[in-house]
Amino acid sequence: MGSNAHLPVQTETLDSVLCMFGFPVVSEFARVLKSGGALLLVEAGPDHLRELREVIYPTLKPERSAEAEVPKGFTYHSSERVSYSLGLNGSKEIADLLAMTPHLYRASAEGRARAATLEMLVVTVDARIVVYTRI
DSSP states (O other): OOBTTBOSSOTTOEEEEEEESSOOOHHHHHHHEEEEEEEEEEEEOTTTTHHHHHHHOSSOOOOOOSOOOOOTTEEEEEEEEEEEEEEEESHHHHHHHHHTSTHHHHSOHHHHHHHHTOSEEEEEEEEEEEEEEEO
16 A cells, blocks of 8 residues: 555656645655656645634644755755635535544644534635756
8 A cells, every 4th residue: 555655656757746735755756756757745825724723723823934945856946826715605615624624633622613603714725836856
């Protein structure tokens, strides 16, 4: 069975790897990418789902630095920030969104209960897309 730490892929066979809101294992991505291949990392920006996080947590964590070191074996190619608002209508849509995030497991029972009472919520989608090229 494969995972992001042990991809079931032969060495230097892929042209690109996409890691979205995941747990990047850059050394494994470097192993499977061909020279000149692209690594696309999509990470949550500082405002990602801020409105939901404000409901479920008593305080928000401070922002992480947006600039990361270029991973070993790669060169920086480009980055772009994507941000927009998304309206959720009904408690089911809000619950579905919460269920597909790690916040479901990190939030307290009280925080999850506050989210369950909502009938409408506008959230910010904020993502940073970074592209690296395999050396």
